[in-house]
Amino acid sequence: MDINPVDAEAVRACYAGAAQAFMELSGRVPPQAWTRQALGEWDVRALTGHTSRALTTVEAYLGSPATGELVPGPVEYFLTVRGATSPDAIAQRGRETGEALGEDPAAAVREVVQRVTALVRNTPDDALVATPAGAMTLIDYLPTRTFELAVHTMDLARAVGLPPPASLTPALAASLELAGAIGSRLPSAGELLLLLTGRTGLPENLSVL
Template sequence: MSLAEHPVTSPDAVRPAYLEAAARAAVLLADPRVASAWADGSVLAGMTVGALAGHVARSVLQVEWFLDGPLDDTLEATSGVTYYARITDAADPGSDLNRGVRARSEESAAAGPVAVAGDTAAALDRVRDRLLREPADRRVAILHRPGEEMLLDEYLRTRCVELAVHTDDLALSVGADARAPEAATAVAIDLLVGAGAARHGSLAVLRALTRRERDEVGALRVL
């Protein structure tokens, strides 16, 4: 089994890690500094603090939406590694990927800081209860990618990535010291290293980790 196919994180650890990270993000979204800076630019070019907050919120809101989405049993489930490994245009602000992210983030942010924080906290309460009941083989539809499904826990691994990365972004944007919990960050690193290996090969990742002078492809830069 290759590095890309062999996650280090135990499947049993994913849901608790996700819920802890989502709770940390929900607290940050309710921070008055986020509301005060809502219309200001964030640390991400082309995104206001409000849009970035909307993007963070969607890693909670979408879990509930996707759990309620229609499923097609004939589809092959996409892995979290594949979800990220195929993204090759994340560094281009004008890419279709980034335009779509900004549009969805701004749509969520349009409700305003109080509503975004409140909706996220309420959704997290509901999702927490649902995740206790969902079986290991539960799938979710990826609604913004029609015709694509993932196992729930694989999707939650991708949400750990998003929460770990963008909690940091949002905190830096408003001068807060909040960061994602270590457990979720470990899940994120595990998945992103696997995505780098899937895209460039395990040797390239090894070189990026230990011999930077031989890292000709930026193997660890996934997003």
């Protein structure tokens, strides 16, 4: 997929902003809150660990050989990996990654954010990334990681009762666009549209209209 420089700059800015927001929020988690229930089977520590994978996977996949036909973009990535990993495996991986954050999870997140965002800044747009869906360019893969950071930073904010940092705002907008593009390719596209327009499933008065 060809990305013009303006688009590439926006993609990078969204990812950097989302990473910054995640780092800021994790730094504000009260010490007693790391064991608080957060999302599904995860406590706050495990959710934070899972969210950090939106950074560490970029680093790991850039360091792995990427061959074969390119996945053309983030929508195709999500459609390919959708349902490919069992919920139990995802839950266990989150717990393990959370434990690996050590005694000071916020400091561990800060180190990861600083390390990976520096790597991304110094890596060309067309560098190849070996993802679970296949080879991608870095600039096409980053929106999938911005999406993960945006969604799970919101999850984390809800779990600890804090507002999401303002630096997350561009990533939220980009992630809503990506979610709409993914949803439009699913058999449930009509139902998703009804959901977003407040017809069903959402609290009263919550709608994009």
